[in-house]
Amino acid sequence: MLPLAGLMVLDFSQYLAGPSAALRLADMGARVIKVERPEGGDGSRRLSLRNQWVGEDSLLFHTINRGKESFTADLKDPQALALVKTLIAQADVVIENFRPGVMDKIGLGFDAVKTLNPRLVYASVTGYGTRGPWAKKAGQDLLIQAMSGLTWLNGDRDQPPTPFALSVADSLAGAHLVEGILACLIRRGKTQQGGRVEISLMESLLSLQFEVLTTWLNDGHQPPRRCAKNNAHAWLSAPYGIYQTADGYLALAMGSLADLAAVFGSDKLAAYRDPTSGFRCRDAIKAIIAECLMQNSTGHWLTLLWQRGFWAAEVYDWKTLYASEGFRALEMTQCVHLPQGKDITLLRSPLRFNGVRPEIGRPAPRLGADTARISAHMQLKGAGE
DSSP: OOTTTTOEEEEOOOSSHHHHHHHHHHHTTOEEEEEEOSSSOSGGGGOOSTTOEETTEEHHHHHHHTTOEEEEOOTTSHHHHHHHHHHHHHOSEEEEOOOTTHHHHHTOSHHHHHHHOTTOEEEEEESSOSSSTTTTSOOOHHHHHHHHTHHHHSSOTTSOOOOOSSOHHHHHHHHHHHHHHHHHHHHHHHHSOOEEEEEEHHHHHHHHTHHHHHHHHHHOOOOOOOOSSSOOOSSOOTTOEEEEOSSSEEEEOSOOHHHHHHHHTOHHHHTOOOSSOTTTTHHHHHHHHHHHHTTSOHHHHHHHHHHTTOOEEEOOOHHHHHHSHHHHHHTOEEEEEOTTSOEEEEEOOSOOBTTBOOOOOOOOOOTTTTHHHHHHHHHHHHHHO
16 A cells, blocks of 8 residues: 555646646555646646657656546636535645636635635645745746756856756756645644645755855855866865766766875876865866876776775766666666557656555546546535535
């Protein structure tokens, strides 16, 4: 039995942050019902990467919404809204990512629905929070990466601010939202009262930078300039970074420079002494390391580095990662069968419970696929009451 079996989640959100949170809850056993617009539904149904489609919906939509149900409702229609309120009265969790105030205008804000269901956990995702001059701005991942200072940390010195090549704000905010939902569910088990949990994409990215931001907040100094080459962390000294070898790339993390000099047989590195501070010499040290590593293969250097306990790793592309024994041992992929007769490969939950990783074999739902069944059940339930 999965930890959240028996719980019902209504997912009013779309695109990535909110739906990814609902997906994590589904992976833990919750029943997740997407509440979508009759026309078009979740916007990510039409958001395709590399023009990959599964039937009428994008592969990306299936990635974020596997195993859910779809209930369509025009929330401006009084009858549909009344039916949705009946669903909310029975739900355990509601997730929404409208702009602040939109759910209140519809009549489904927290203050309104908590009277219908005092045990409800109401979870909201916004771009910048609900207060201040940014509150009404639409939350978009790249823009929030830029404003949060995150892109300013990335890249080498002569490069412009560099974003993560992922929707890192959306994904992290979804994980943070799940953290808050689970905390409220634990409290509800003690008090029988629900509650509200809120997260914004901006606050998630600020939290991600806690190491470097708290350093700055407490001494007032910006980190030293980004390294000229092999930049990997604002404050960590050389050799921390990724370097090119004769046949690939290699990541160096923690270890003694003296050990590194011995591995390379480099008198130049062994003799290097910085007259001022460790941060000012990062570029000089990294230049020596880069020159040494180009003299041989990644495999050659890894063997010598590991013998000395140096923290180092090869840099994989996805093809190399997928072919590795270590990746196969993780069992992170699953095959999902579609009604059209086609199979798609999706990632599984990263969690294990009692040694078993959850696996949802159902694909994402067609738009409105479960509306009639859920509506009939609600009407029967209402008649019975």
